[in-house]
Amino acid sequence: MPTLIITSDKKYQTLHLKIAALDKDLTDFEIRDLDSYTLLKKVGTISPQDGLKEIVVDIGNVKTVTISMQVKDGGGYFVPLIDSYYK
Numbered sequence: 758m759p760t761l762i763i764t765s766d767k768k769y770q771t772l773h774l775k776i777a778a779l780d781k782d783l784t785d786f787e788i789r790d791l792d793s794y795t796l797l798k799k800v801g802t803i804s805p806q807d808g809l810k811e812i813v814v815d816i817g818n819v820k821t822v823t824i825s826m827q828v829k830d831g832g833g834y835f836v837p838l839i840d841s842y843y844k
Contacts, residue, residue: 761824761836762791769843770817774824774836775809778803781832789816791821809837816843 763772776783786800798814803826816822828834 758825759834760826762826763769763822764842765816765819765822765843767818770815771844772812772814772822773817773844774813774814775824775840776803777808777835778805779833780805780829781829781834783834784829786826787824789823789825790810790819791823792819792835793811797822803834810839 765772772788774788782805783803786803787796788798788800789796797819798812798820800812803810804822826834828844
């Protein structure tokens with residue numbers, strides 16, 4: 758299960774994450790607070806047909822965010838960092 762870890766150090770209120778599934782679905786897509794393991798957002802499934810999907814999640818008062826998903830065999834994902842940002 759791939760996991761992305763993003764540290765905002767409680768400086769921002771919102772994370773705007775853009776992600777695309779490559780060739781196969783991404784399933785069980787969840788964003789959590791690493792320290793408390795609180796679920797911040799559950800997206801479920803992202804499919805290649807969704808294209809570049811923007812996920813907006815409230816991260817106010819969160820130091821570190823984990824983004825986890827299941828990647829089906831033969832699939833992958835793409836996160837364009839230039840288009841993903843804090844606010």
